[in-house]
Amino acid sequence: MDTDDITLKLRDVRAASGLSLSKAAELTGVSKAMLGQIERGESSPTISTLWKIAKGFQLPLSALIGTDALRDTNDGDLFRTVTFPGSIAVKIVFPYDPALGAETFHVDLSPNQRYDSAAHAAGVTEEVFVLDGTLEVLRGGDWVPLQSGQGLRFAADLPHGYRAGDVGATFLNMHHYVPTNGRDLAAGQPAMEPRQ
């Protein structure tokens, strides 16, 4: 999905409305020369003018931008690595997306390695799916044993921890945050600490 699709979208939208460039310019507050250039792909509009156009046509921005571009991530060719406080390295399988409120990590623990996590924000839920080895998850006050191919879902707004077995453990770790409505982004922060 490319950004040129905006040109097609705008052309279709304007054609559907039956408006000329002049009237569209008068309606949106964007000069008709600029509208023409955008439609021809000769200019990459700023979001400010994109917003003017969407407002003039009384349309959401999604009507101008390709829907695939709004949600498809880049092909997961290479994973970025992030380090949690506690010095375990995890790989990002699916990065945090505010629209989903979810992120997925790929974690690898050496034999008998343990990692404890403090309580996250209220409402945060974690899921664990063991890919290889054996793992124990501290949920509430109990260590829940998991084998390869097994999963566990638990509330992460309590202290919890992970402990690998004698052969180590590899598992996926999904974080689900509470849906952030609008601007209260501070409430649904992902759990990745600023660390390198």
Added chain:
Amino acid sequence: MDTDDITLKLRDVRAASGLSLSKAAELTGVSKAMLGQIERGESSPTISTLWKIAKGFQLPLSALIGTDALRDTNDGDLFRTVTFPGSIAVKIVFPYDPALGAETFHVDLSPNQRYDSAAHAAGVTEEVFVLDGTLEVLRGGDWVPLQSGQGLRFAADLPHGYRAGDVGATFLNMHHYVPTNGRDLAAGQPAMEPRQ
């Protein structure tokens, strides 16, 4: 939803990944001075640079633009009926939870077996993580090849499909639905005003 929220979104996204401006600049190909100005609302980025940023962070554009602004006016209510049409055997790893809006399946395809899925409801996002074998995912007209350990996130409100390789494929399939809590979707806000 105001376009200034892009500043908040970008700040939040960058903080979530724990990246500095310098590293974010190196990752996205956008100068750190520009990233800083965007975060501070001192500049209205073009969609071209917005695309660079999204690509660098491996995020969809919706992670940077306010979701309210993107919502389609006639979306209507989304149905949470999960219909995973029969012909293939799936195992429920994590059942559907209304609080999360997510569910996870464990799918096993025999060699060269193919499964096509019709478009789901608008806004549904799927994630695929290959556990074993090789898999190809039909996303937006293209077959994306995936190997064991690789993942892909894509919009599932378009026709999509799965095709196993010569050795079959085992993969996790996560479905993310959109929370249906009523929100202001027609709220049009003015664009960012040019500075003087």
Added chain:
DNA sequence: TTCCCTTGTGCGTTATAACGCACATGTGCT
């Protein structure tokens, strides 16, 4: 035909997005 209007595009100027570099501050380390 001529006149008038509207269509979309091209041109020159202005505003500003984007860049590279340098600076001030802060933090950790010895």
Added chain:
DNA sequence: AGCACATGTGCGTTATAACGCACAAGGGAA
């Protein structure tokens, strides 16, 4: 203390988005 490094911001320059205006092409209507 001092040093080294990283962070984020300010400055000057370049690239380009956006503007206003003017032009050429295509319709009708007389």
